[in-house]
Amino acid sequence: MFKSARSYPAWLFWIVAWLVLGAGLGLRDPWPADEPRFALVAMQMVESGQWLFPHRGGELYSDKPPFFMWMQALAYQATGQWRVAFLLPSLLAALGTLWCVVDLGRRLWTPRVGYYAGWALLLTVHFVYQSKKAQIDPLVVFWITLANYGLLRHLLTGPAWRWWVLGWFAAGMGTITKGVGALALLMLAPLALAAVLRPLRAALAPGGVAHRALAWVEMPVRAGIGRGYFWLGPLAFVFAVALWIAPMATVALTHSDPVYRGYLGDLLLRQTAVRYSKSWDHHQPPWYHLGVMLSMWLPLMFALPWALPAWRRRLARLDPRYVLPMAWWLLVIVFFSIPQGKRDVYILPALPMACLMFAPLLPGILRRAWPRRIGFAFAALIVLALLGVGLSMWFGNPGFERKLIAERDFTDGARGLAAGVLAIACWGLAALLWAGPRRPILGMAATLCGLWVLNGVLVAPVLNDSSSARxxxxxxxxxxxxxxxxxxxxxxxxxxxxxxxxxxxxxxxxxxxxxxxxxxxxxxxxxxxxxxxxxxxxxxxxxxxxxxxxxxxxxxxxxxxxxxxxxxxxxxxxxxxxxxxxxx
Missing domain, CATH: 3.40.50 (Rossmann fold)
Structure with a gap:
């Protein structure tokens, strides 16, 4: 079946990834809060032929750029099924993000490290939860990760000018998808700092700590920063942004209806700069995203206590494979911690690089006793919680059923929903028993994968009519x-x-x-x-x-x-x- 033993990890990973991310495709309609909005805009694009200015009902929709809705509309034209089309861009974007992480891990370290990074990302709750929803964020994560991939391919394995240009272009595409795509360019911040400090190196004693630290000043030279090819990157960024901004702004500013100029101002100013500086919703404390990472980036963050000392040693050696992605991760956290308005999904673009930072350490960490115990306990808690909820619904919890009927018109009772929840719990129990105490991480992985697959196939269709307004x-x-x-x-x-x-x-x-x-x-x-x-x-x-x-x-x-x-x-x-x- 497989050409060689080396191809087995690849086949296994990508088959599981397709199952986990794609399970349930075509079995449900868009669910609030954001999915129906984007699907409606895309549907109206197809029906009206007006693609440049998206509409919601009879009004211009200026809350988000139209790129994601374009992808949904194109997916419908390719498939002819809205139930497939509205989720297809998120599915393909998630798979593309996984590919970037796996391939970058392979090139910077080894193929094994690449697949450890891929599995770490695929098993993280936050990534799969968002990737199975028809929201803009999975596509933004893909563009930012592709931009990181291109920049790091050039800076760490290059020179590779095509990847340098692609990295900038992807950052531009991320910008016209949801504004924050330009954050990928923060990957260059350490190099910019090194270039500024380069004249100081000659004045320092050779071999000292400061002298070794400023060895970073040679990287901008090796990377070609300042040469002619360098400017192809910024030009690619401007070109990508202009693909949408130029025609849209031209039509809006020359249109006789002032509504279009209002659309331009709202989209480019109020929904970006004003929203960042004077957030009007989702107010959270400055440390909010730290809590998101520690809770929603599970089970990855269970490895953090063992990863921190290893990172400190590698950063002390100024290993650029760690310095650049980790500096970028920190800058993203700082950027999104400044405004008052915060949502858990804002920090999601940092997750792929975080998985890449964990990946070289995971083989050693997972051989330790305590990480294995924590992984098993995490999966066991999920199974026990689902088992309790499923049995409660199956044997009749009148209060629960009344709530379903009152809030969602779920008049079929809770038996169908209970059957799906119990099926997931039974799968998880079987996975843990099969893996046993010798393979607890494998049991945890099987439990999480089964949860997402069975939820998409069994639970979501039962909830669809009441959750989608169908x-x-x-x-x-x-x-x-x-x-x-x-x-x-x-x-x-x-x-x-x-x-x-x-x-x-x-x-x-x-x-x-x-x-x-x-x-x-x-x-x-x-x-x-x-x-x-x-x-x-x-x-x-x-x-x-x-x-x-x-x-x-x-x-x-x-x-x-x-x-x-x-x-x-x-x-x-x-x-x-x-x-x-x-x-x-």
């Missing part, structure tokens, strides 16, 4: 019939994405009272065939709830289906309840 929108379409029209008020992206009726919206960012005012006027034009679907907090008191119907529950929200007869007594602009402007 269930609510199917019920609404069946209730009003194929000839009726539906108007959305205080709607979320998943409602428009999963609608099965002829649907009209009245703005998204617009305040709810104005949406409702326009919706009532629209409904009055054809009272017999037009219905309104209104989120519960936006439903005015003047609506007769005996004539209105609960259209369904989804994602902890209640949706009311309002016929014309239920709102006949409402004024033209009815007052709403105090929390009417919750447009989150």
């Amino acid at each position: 269930g609510v929108m199917s019920k609404v379409a069946a209730r009003i019939g194929p000839e009726a029209e539906l108007g959305l008020v205080a709607w979320k992206e998943q409602n428009l994405l999963r609608t099965q009726s002829r649907t009209t919206t009245f703005g998204f960012k617009m305040r709810w009272p104005e949406q409702l005012k326009q919706g009532l006027a629209w409904q009055a034009q054809a009272p017999r065939t037009r219905w309104l679907l209104v989120q519960d907090p936006a439903l005015p008191a003047c609506v007769d709830r005996n004539r209105a119907e609960i259209g369904g529950r989804s994602n902890r929200r209640i949706w009311w289906l309002v016929p014309y007869a239920a709102r006949e007594t409402c004024p033209a602009a009815p007052p709403l309840r105090p929390h009417e402007d919750d447009t989150d």
Whole structure:
């Protein structure tokens, strides 16, 4: 089956990677908070042919650059299936990130170290959790990792000018994907510092600590920094950014509608510089990302106590294979710790380089008794927790079932969900028993891989209707019939994405009272065939709830289906309840 014994680790790793990251592809729809938004924008690109300026409903969508949505739209044109297309860019980006880490580890150390780095990344909870979601971040992580790969190929194994240019180009692509792609260029910060300090070396005593430290000044020379080829890198970065910025800015600034100039300002200033300097959401303390790494970067971080002394010795030798990636890792942490607004996903781009730093040490660390015990205990705790939850659901926890029904309209009970959870727990138990005390790390790896595969295949499809709004929108379409029209008020992206009726919206960012005012006027034009679907907090008191119907529950929200007869007594602009402007 395999050409040689050396090919077996490669086949095993990539088959497992495809299974872990790809399990469940095509079995679910986009889930909030971000997935329906991006899928809706991509769908509207395909349907309207307007790719340069993304839209959400009838409004321009300026929160994020459109590159990720372009990838989803192209994936749909290639596959013809939105259930596959919306997740495909994240899957391919995650596999590309794994390849960069594995190949870089192989080139800087050995093939074995490369696969240790790959397994470390594949088994880290944060990486897989994000890679199985249709968000921009997996693609950003890929571009930043590819940029790191290209720069390090040139600086540590080069000169390799093609990789140098590719590294800068990838940083530019990351920038037009989500602004922060340029962080990859912080990899050059130690070299820039060395170049500035280069004149000091001649004044120091040869052989001293300071003299050896400033030996770094030779690296910029060896890397060709300052030569003609150097400038091809910055030019490649500018070219990548201009691929989108140039045509978009040209059209926006010359368009007769000022909305497009507002789009340009919001996207390039408010959502980047202003958001960084004056964050308006997700406020966290400065040490927040340290907690994220220690909790979400498991099981990798279990090796940290043994890695720290080894890193100190290697850094004392000024080994550039450690100095450059570790300096970059530290700079990324500092960068994202400065603003008040922080989310766990912000620090994710640093994870691939962190895995690369752990990889040469892992063979020795995993031969120690305590890391093996911790790995086994970690997997055992996961299995016991899943077993407890699954048995509780299976034998009936009335409070749990009531919560599922109240928040998600999960009317089928908890048996299907319980079966999936118990299947994962049984797999983990079997994996630990098979591995035994002699191979605890293998048992842990099998448990984690099985968890992600079975979750994608068994659990996600059970939760799909209640988590994606497909269930609510199917019920609404069946209730009003194929000839009726539906108007959305205080709607979320998943409602428009999963609608099965002829649907009209009245703005998204617009305040709810104005949406409702326009919706009532629209409904009055054809009272017999037009219905309104209104989120519960936006439903005015003047609506007769005996004539209105609960259209369904989804994602902890209640949706009311309002016929014309239920709102006949409402004024033209009815007052709403105090929390009417919750447009989150």
